[in-house]
Amino acid sequence: MLHILGRREDGYHELQTLFQFLDYGDELEFALRDDGEINLCTPIDGVPNESNLIVKAARRLQQLARTPLGVDIWLKKVLPMGGGIGGGSSDAATTLVALNHLWQLGWDEDLLAELGLTLGADVPVFVRGHAAFAEGVGEKLTPVDPEEPWYLVLVPQVSVSTVEIFSDPLLTRDSPPIKVRPVLEGNSRNDCQPVVERRYPEVRNALNLLGKFTEAKLTGTGSCVFGAFPSKAEADRVSHLLAETLTGFVAKGSNVSMLHRKLQSLF
Structure with a gap:
């Protein structure tokens, strides 16, 4: 869910949203250097290394520490x-x-989350690694433990600009604040969805197709669309049915991120 409560004087939006993790994602590998160089050895096409959040995060931490x-x-x-x-x-x-x-810097989670906020509003929740109800611009986090269903995530072949959606004059910005409990009971929506559907017919089509099998929702400002299922088998079945028209993946919801699961196994 994503409720937009209003726009602040600094241009950012006051919002409420619910974060949960997936057991599916990018993988990163790190090797220590003693010469101070920070190298992303696997650049992304169309994204200069200097603009990559990975490089920005590493350099900012290096500078402050x-x-x-x-x-x-990698x-x-x-x-x-x-x-x-x-x-x-x-x-x-x-x-x-x-x-x-x-x-071996010894920074605590609060310091890392504070630094993460300067890189993006939703970086802190990934630093902390626990499902959360978020307020403010996304940085005020209340840990929660919603159900952990299986998800089918559909990936329409379009990239949605967050800035574009938040700048749309038709975006509603007056949702009243809501408490955590109604959110966990499903009493919520995504205020960005009507704007994204109007601008991107590919996303609207994905929502309609998935909506034939389960409640279909938009992820943040999109473009991915997801639905929850009680079992992997059921999510896989629907994925196969939609495979001819839409790409996607099946993943398990998790209230602890894969990063923090890895850390727990190492330390």
């Missing part, structure tokens, strides 16, 4: 760009958390 150490980074990109499912933000958060360990 005043460490002489560097890193080589990215296996799985999540679609412009899909609204936090691929770039989770990569940035993973970089901050991983380099805090690799460089």
